[in-house]
Amino acid sequence: MKAIVVEEYGPVENLIAKQVPDPSGPSGRDLLVRVEGCSVNPVDVKVRAGKYDDYPDYYQHVPQPYQICGYDAAGTVIAVGPDCKLFKKGDEVFYSGSPIRQGSNAEYQAVDERSVGHKPKTLDMTEAAAMPLTYVTAYEALLERLEIKKGEQAALLIINGAGGVGAVASQIAREILNLPAVITTASRPNTIEFTKKMGATHVLNHREDLEKQLQKLNLDIPLKYIFIAHTTDQYMEVCARIAAPFGKICSIVQGQARMYGTQFMAKSLSFIWCLLGTKPYYQLDVESHHRILEELAELIDSGRIKCHLVNRLRLTVHGLREAHRIIEKGGNIGKVSLGLTEQGNGELFV
Numbered sequence: 001m002k003a004i005v006v007e008e009y010g011p012v013e014n015l016i017a018k019q020v021p022d023p024s025g026p027s028g029r030d031l032l033v034r035v036e037g038c039s040v041n042p043v044d045v046k047v048r049a050g051k052y053d054d055y056p057d058y059y060q061h062v063p064q065p066y067q068i069c070g071y072d073a074a075g076t077v078i079a080v081g082p083d084c085k086l087f088k089k090g091d092e093v094f095y096s097g098s099p100i101r102q103g104s105n106a107e108y109q110a111v112d113e114r115s116v117g118h119k120p121k122t123l124d125m126t127e128a129a130a131m132p133l134t135y136v137t138a139y140e141a142l143l144e145r146l147e148i149k150k151g152e153q154a155a156l157l158i159i160n161g162a163g164g165v166g167a168v169a170s171q172i173a174r175e176i177l178n179l180p181a182v183i184t185t186a187s188r189p190n191t192i193e194f195t196k197k198m199g200a201t202h203v204l205n206h207r208e209d210l211e212k213q214l215q216k217l218n219l220d221i222p223l224k225y226i227f228i229a230h231t232t233d234q235y236m237e238v239c240a241r242i243a244a245p246f247g248k249i250c251s252i253v254q255g256q257a258r259m260y261g262t263q264f265m266a267k268s269l270s271f272i273w274c275l276l277g278t279k280p281y282y283q284l285d286v287e288s289h290h291r292i293l294e295e296l297a298e299l300i301d302s303g304r305i306k307c308h309l310v311n312r313l314r315l316t317v318h319g320l321r322e323a324h325r326i327i328e329k330g331g332n333i334g335k336v337s338l339g340l341t342e343q344g345n346g347e348l349f350v
């Protein structure tokens with residue numbers, strides 16, 4: 001099959017086209033999927049650059065001698081493993097695959113059905129591929145790690161509201177959790193406008209003093225929850241200052257997360273990591289991603305959760321490199337996805 005691979009970790013030019021063997025199987029609970037859309041997340045960029053550090057030994061577990069990146073996909077099941085129970089040949093699916101197996105930047109991908117959901121009917125393949133990784137991350141952070149209860153009279157602050165994760169976290173906070181105040185951060189007119197469209201009730205500028213801006217909001221409910229989706233270490237001190245006593249702070253971005261010398265102890269604050277890969281890596285509650293994605297498909301088809309795809313590109317080496325550049329520059333809005341049917345020149349996967 002055709003694939004876009006990394007043989008040597010490094011700059012974006014190291015994403016290259018290669019003819020590789022089709023995935024073997026499918027065995028066990030694997031599905032063999034024909035990839036029709038995939039999206040690019042910061043993890044793709046970090047892995048390709050050789051800088052992914054969410055696990056201390058990540059690069060000891062990756063496929064050799066080349067790695068196919070791509071941790072979000074949508075496509076059609078073309079074969080099922082002997083133990084599959086959830087899907088059949090011909091089903092249209094969307095999923096976020098495993099970071100230690102070959103990814104979705106290829107014509108075909110083998111994926112464990114327990115991490116897969118049926119594709120929302122109202123989204124095309126390019127749109128559907130934008131959803132899984134960011135949605136499951138935001139869902140786990142807000143509902144499972146911060147344990148926010150529906151209708152709580154508390155405020156949530158999302159640091160980085162217009163990025164891929166923040167754009168779905170704000171929707172979950174408003175539409176599913178019905179929080180009265182969902183404050184996000186963004187620093188440019190178009191990111192401010194986008195995060196409002198995605199559900200923010202208030203927007204602060206992360207390039208200015210967050211504490212002062214928050215005081216000006218005069219909230220009449222406590223800031224009990226903070227979700228950090230950018231440069232954790234930049235925000236630890238200010239989070240400790242602005243969080244209400246007994247508040248909870250959850251981060252999805254690796255860092256030192258230094259608490260000593262801040263109000264973390266004084267206010268009895270909790271700090272919680274959230275990593276999408278924890279369940280699959282440690283083989284815990286492995287079917288939960290399937291359940292979250294099945295529920296997401298219904299939420300999308302009923303119009304309650306909106307797709308946050310902003311940039312569509314053709315699934316070629318040129319398109320994939322462009323998507324990596326957009327994320328790497330740091331000003332991304334919503335999501336960047338690639339599809340087989342997107343406009344542009346060039347042979348697919350080449």
Ligand SMILES: NC(=O)c1ccc[n+]([C@@H]2O[C@H](COP(=O)([O-])OP(=O)(O)OC[C@H]3O[C@@H](n4cnc5c(N)ncnc54)[C@H](OP(=O)(O)O)[C@@H]3O)[C@@H](O)[C@H]2O)c1
Pocket residue numbers: 041042043133134137159160161162163164165166185186187188191192206229230231234251252253274275276277327330331332333334
């Ligand atoms: N732990 C996990 O399981 C997990 C899962 C998914 C993602 N992540 C991580 O979460 C982070 C966010 O991912 P994403 O997909 O949302 O990223 P993204 O789409 O690349 O985020 C882009 C946004 O970052 C904002 N930004 C730039 N500098 C900032 C700063 N100093 N403070 C706050 N925001 C800033 C920009 O807003 P302005 O242009 O307005 O400044 C831009 O809209 C990444 O580091 C990613 O690796 C972790």
